Amino acid sequence: MSAEILLVFGILIVVIGVLVTEVMPLEVLAMLVLGVLAVTGLVSPTEALAGFSNPAVVTIWAVFILSGGLTRTGIANILGRNLLKVAGEGESRLILLVMFVAGGLSAFMNNVAVAALMLPVVMDICRKTGHPPSRMLMPLAYGSLLGGLTTMIGTPPNILVSEALRANDLTPFGLFDFTPVGIIVMVSGMLFITFVGIRLLPEKSAMADGEATGTGDVNLMLEQYHLEERLFRIHIPKDSPLVGHTLASSHLGSRLGLNVVGINRGRRSFLAPAASDEIMGDDELIVEGRLDRIQEMNNWGQLLTLSDLSRENILIEHGMKVAEIQLAAGSPWIGKTLSGLNFRNMFGLNVLELRRFERRIEYNVKSQQLRAGDVIVVHGPADKISELGQVEGIMAPVVLGLSDIHEDYALGRKVRILRVPNRSRLLGMSVSESRLGDALDVQVLSIIRESGEAIIPASDTIFEAGDMLVVSGMSDLIAVLLMQGLEAVFEKGTDGVNDISLLEDDKVGVLEVIVSPHSNLNDQTLDEINFREKFGLNVLAVWRKGRVIRTGLRDLQLQFGDALLLFGSWKKLAVLGREPDFVVLTETMQEPAREEKAKTALAIMAAVLLPVIFGWVPIYIAVVIGAACMVLTKCLTMDEAYRYIEWKAVFLIAGMLPLGVALDKTGAAAMVAENVITIMGPFGPYGVLFGLLSITFAATSIIPTAALVVLMVPIALQTSAGLGISPYPLMMGIAMAASSSFTSPISHPANVLVMGPGGYSFMDYVKLGLPLTLVILALLMIVIPVFWPMTV
Template sequence: MTPEILLVFGILVVVIVVLVTEVMPLEVLSMLVLGVLAITGLVTPTEALAGFSNPAVVTIWAVFILSGGLTRTGIANIIGRNMLKLSGTGDARMIMLIMVIAGGLSAFMNNVAVAALMLPVVMDIARKTGKSPSILLMPLAYGSLLGGLTTMIGTPPNILVSEALRTHGLTPFGLFDFSPVGLIVMVVGMLFITFVGTRFLPKHPPFEPERKGEKQVISQYRIQERLFRIHIPKQSALAGHTLASSHLGSRLGLNVIAINRGRKISLAPNSTDTILPDDELIVEGRLDRIQEMNNWGQLLSESVVPEENALLGFGMQVAEVRLSDDSPWLGKSLSELGFRNQYGLNVLEILRLGRQINMNVKSRKLIDGDVLVLHGPMASIKQLAETDGIMPPVVLNAEEVKEKYEKEKKIRLFSIPDTSRLLGMTVTESCLGDALDVQILEVIRKDGSAVVPASDLVFEPGDRLVVAGMSDLVGVLLMQGLEAVFDKDQAVVEDTSILQSDTVGFVEVILSPHSVLVGQTLQEIRFREKFGLNVLAFLRKGKVIRTGLRDLQIQLGDALLLYGQWKKLAVLGREPDFVVLTEKMQEVAREEKAKTALTIMAIVLLPVIFGWVPIYIAVVIGAAFMVLTNCLTMEEAYLYIEWKAVFLIAGMLPLGVALDKTGAALMVAEKVITILGPLGPYGVLFGLLSITFMGTSIIPTAALVVLMVPIALQTSAGLGISPYPLMMGIAMAASSSFTSPISHPANVLVMGPGGYKFMDYVKVGLPLTLVILALLMVIIPIFWPLVG
């Protein structure tokens, strides 16, 4: 084994680990790979960059634009509009029709775009026919994947294997060379899902046809369990404040979805609407949180702590400590570390990249270079200094503390009266500071000693609390207690129909597959401020999440329940980052351009079929005409290109070249021949198919094909068998991504709306994969003989 082979194998191992764990963006990985390959001399600089001009990559991004043109002109909408007329109400017929339409579209469109486009149509059909979305949505995703097998432009793996054949001096696959095998696999796969696979799908409650769609959504998310009424007394601290300045949403996690004032009810009020005495608020949230917060009303506000004692009184100090690049705290939050309990110190804020983070400090993941601003006894600070992974603490003097931190801290002193129900409770049991971003800095005992409160500290008679983080109305609420803000007799809202009208309602949305918001929180994207809509709940992997939504990172596959005015929901439907799961809220398609888009597609395909023009030239010209004829704008064209896939393929292609040039692919092929050769050509085909099927569950399909192609070509040459059946098998297996939600974006897309869990994909996808594996072993040698 040469040093070059060892090096390329080392790079390959790192690549596979990153692909599986996704510890960095795949686009970044691809750029690093081509850079490292060029620097190490495994490929020339020209070969390293050749992936971006590779005909396969050009074909892929141009097909994305063609697919975008068909999407924006409403081809799927037109078909879906007539779907219900043909499907009837029978489950099998409906499921088969959904898959056939999705599969037919995916033969010439990006299958992720097809799934996203058909999703609102299928959800509307489920509502109108009283079907559960869980029965229809996974077949939709799988139908789009199966349809992509039938043509060369149906899926990137087909394009890649065809181009690989051309690069190695062999006749590439034609546009419809995949059709004989792909059509048989598609038909058998659809029949299996319709009559067998659906038996393994979760049986969520079906929609009831006689009920409005909005009521169905409310029932699915169980919102009625968290709707209640609160009355605003005349002397309430909330009176006169707007909803935004009341902090009911940002601090207490309560969504005000209606204001009942006299005999008039205002639905989906704006954040600028003012709360008046005697208003009745209809609120969504945790009723028990209000009772927990009433514990603040058990405290007596003594005074504002004198400035000189705000942070440095009672023997306390403030210090800054920087995390080193090898700190074991990196990637963890203060809550996960149990920081205050373990070290007896408060973290006032985090200094990160020149900015101060003082909101949600406990839940922030720590990163390299963070500076923690600590508050507590000097002895605890010195003890922390002995911990590995942190730089020596810098203790601040009184002037530095006052200049840097005291100006921003609203600090008050509270005492616990002898009649308070807090006596005998622990800090955890009291929930003080849980709902509001308020911090108990220290508890001053009756004897004058002060301690930083651990979670198990028990409140005693005579205790005083030094509390930081109060501002404007929040401080008033803490002093008055919420019992003085709301009336005690909160009533549950049983009839949710009063919350819907011709102008206001509920709707379900998911992230678009083209969204750039993955991994961001609602607070970071300022969702409420931007769209004027309330997010009431998330549906993630079959589980409803209704608490802590502002700080929850949005994932692809999440479904969000929104409440607001229809006109604002319609604006959201035109946002490229979201897909609204009802067709009437979608951006109006350019259906007048549908015939133009279909004509362009036909003109692109005909010269390719007859061999007059290479496919990569034809699709580029077709993509240009999609824009020139206003089927879609240039901005939309950029949006429909899956840049992650383009960069990943372009960056991984040089790795395939390196595997070939260094002899690493030949070495692997020799191992394959040694192990599988005695079993004959069929054994080799079975082995390569099995490896590809297993790999597609954890590795992006395009990257998997790039890695498998040189091995397959070397294996076929070593055994003297035809490369075509092996390449056809790899393309089919790589595109059959059924066994997990993460194996293909189309699977993730339907996960939230369908209420699926990870194992639901395994239950249906694994047997389907085994059926397709057996089928490919039979039909590939018929159309593409292994020998001869």
């Protein structure tokens, strides 16, 4: 085994490991692979970059734009509205028709786009017929995948294997060469799902007949998210410090984790109140939150008492100082955050505020990216401040006097001194266990022991009786909470909210949305995108990969396929429906499609396909012209065209194609092919076909389909050459198997998309996907040799 083969196998192992674990973005992986292959000389620089101009890659991104044109012109909406008229309300007939419509569209559209487009249509059908979404949505996803098998442009693997044949001086597959095998597999798979597989699906969240809004039974929707036990009433006493505060300024959400979903005031009820609404005495708030968290905070009541010590000099007593430190131009801290530097634990100092060009930053200081010239105001022991002056890139600290602290910074007025009494439940508890900072957004600057020693507390510092806490960031509301308890702020009712359908009327309601496949919000938090402020909607819960997330939602990084349960006014929900980052699960709430352009979009698709069928124009030229025509005729805008391109897939394929070239050039593919022949060769060509199909089917559950095809193609070509058999059945089989991603939710984005609305768990996909995969494997072994003989 040569050094080159060892090197390419090493790169391949790392690539597969990253593809499976997703420890880095796949686009980044693709670019790194491309670069490493060129630097190591396994491929030439020109070959490394050739993937971006490869006809298969060009075809794929142009097909995404064509698919976007069909999506924005409402082709699926038109078909969906007529679906019930044809199918009636019988479950089996409905499921079969949903799959056939999805499959028919997927033959010429991106299957993820088809699933996203059909999802609200199918949800509306479920509401009108009372069928559970869990019985309809997985068939929808699988139907879109099966439909993609029937044409060359139906799925990227088909395009890739066709281009691989052309690149190896073989006749490529034509547009409809996949159709005979694909149609048989599609029809058989759909019949299996309808009459056998449907029995393996859960029956969850059956929907009742919807109101005019089309929302269905809100009780059942909230039951899926397990919110019944989290809804309760609280009463606001007339002397509560909350009276006169707006919901935003009360910080009930950010500090107590409570979502106020309604206010009962006298005989009137206000659902989905605005953040600017004021709280009044005797109000009854309907809130959603964690009872154990509230009880925990209630236990702090009267556990801290206000010390009678003067706070005028407290910041500079007991050996403590306040100082300014400035970042020099070449500081290694530039571009980093204080949180990332682990500043407090590393240097034993508090950060009071950050000054940047005369602008003072007091909130979220730890998450600010530091810049040259930034001035950090720190507090702590004098010796620690002196040591900080020795750090590279930090100018000498400037210690502040008492007048500077009070007049310039007004820091002293923001500090309170609290004493831990002997009966306090804080005794024996660490600072991190108390959660004072996390829950109430206060900072314990220092702890003064009974001995007079002052310390900067670490997360594991234990509270002792008689401790005095020097605390900053405390509002009057928090002072009341810490010293009197929640009873002084509000009274929790003895009963919960039994009839949660009260959360819905003609003005407000509950609705599910999905993070769109075309969203730009991946890895951003709701707090970072200002979701509450921008849309005026409450996020009650998130369904992600089979589990419900109901806490820490503000800081939860969004992912494609997340289902968000929203509460708010119908008008604001309708506004959200026009956002391309979300798919609202009812057609009436979506942005109106350009249905007047539907005939134009269909005419463009026909104009693209006909020249390809007759062999007048290569497909990669036809689809590029068609994509341009979609924009020129205003079936979609250029911004929408960019959004509909799955750039992750484009970069992944373009970056992985050189790895396939390296496998071929170094002889690594030939070596793998020899082992395949050695193991499966005694069983003949059919045994080799079965082996390659089995490997591809197994790998497609954990490796993106496009990357898998790029890796399998050189092995299949070398195997066919070694056995002296036709490469076409092997290539056809790899394309079909790679696109049959049924056995897990993560194996294909279409599966992820329906997971939340359907309430599916990981095992639900295995229960139906595994037997369906075995059926298709058996079918391919029978059908492929009939249409594509094994002999040359």
